[in-house]
Amino acid sequence: MMGETPKDVHSLMLGDEKAFQVLFVDYYSVLVSFAMKYLDNQDVAEDIVQDVFVKIWETREKLGAVDNLSAYLYQMVRYKCFSHLRAEKVRQRVTKSFTEEFDETEINEYIKNETFRIVMNALEDLPPGSRNVFSRAIQGYSAKEIAEELGIAVETVKKQKQVARRLLKEKLGNLFTLFFTMA
Structure with a gap:
């Protein structure tokens, strides 16, 4: 044809x-x-x-x-x-524009929110005494201030912080190092 x-x-x-x-x-x-x-x-x-x-x-x-x-x-x-x-x-x-925009804003926001959620869940899983002490420690309170506020010995505060750090390191791995090196 x-x-x-x-x-x-x-x-x-x-x-x-x-x-x-x-x-x-x-x-x-x-x-x-x-x-x-x-x-x-x-x-x-x-x-x-x-x-x-x-x-x-x-x-x-x-x-x-x-x-x-x-x-x-x-x-x-x-x-x-x-x-x-x-x-x-x-x-x-469009894909490039969306990806660039998504990379810069939404992915960072997602990572931040997801990291926060993971850390908060890990904190919630701590035993109550360790959670109280550690929460105050990451807010910048000294062991003496925490002991006075909670009515416990400074040595108890140190022991509770130690327990919290160990449990959080186990649960969070590298995230612990990123977020809690000061506590």
């Missing part, structure tokens, strides 16, 4: 599947090669050519207005390639 005749196009317009199959077999591989001149992805080129053939089948009744079906097929493939490239460029620009 490479040198299609008006009869071939007419048969295609009437829904002759055999005429469509002949057209597909004659043009598919050359149109994929043509699409590859614009694209660097074989799968995308094949998808575009298949889309063109689907469109030809769906609009076959209108093919009578086409003077040269071969040129029309190449034109459709070229147009779809350009459309794909434009869409891909827009997608990459």
Whole structure:
């Protein structure tokens, strides 16, 4: 059908599947090669050519207005390639913009919130005495101030801090070092 005749196009317009199959077999591989001149992805080129053939089948009744079906097929493939490239460029620009924005703000916010949640859960899991002492210690109170406020011995404060540090190190690992080196 490479040198299609008006009869071939007419048969295609009437829904002759055999005429469509002949057209597909004659043009598919050359149109994929043509699409590859614009694209660097074989799968995308094949998808575009298949889309063109689907469109030809769906609009076959209108093919009578086409003077040269071969040129029309190449034109459709070229147009779809350009459309794909434009869409891909827009997608990459939007993805890059979104990723940069997401990286800088949302990921940092997520990490901060998630870290805070993990640390707070670890603090909540401490025994009550250790939790009271350690909470005050990370607020900057001295062992003497904590002992006076809670009505316990300074040695008890030190022991409770030691227990809290050990439990938090076990639970938080490296996060402990990041957050609690001063307590």
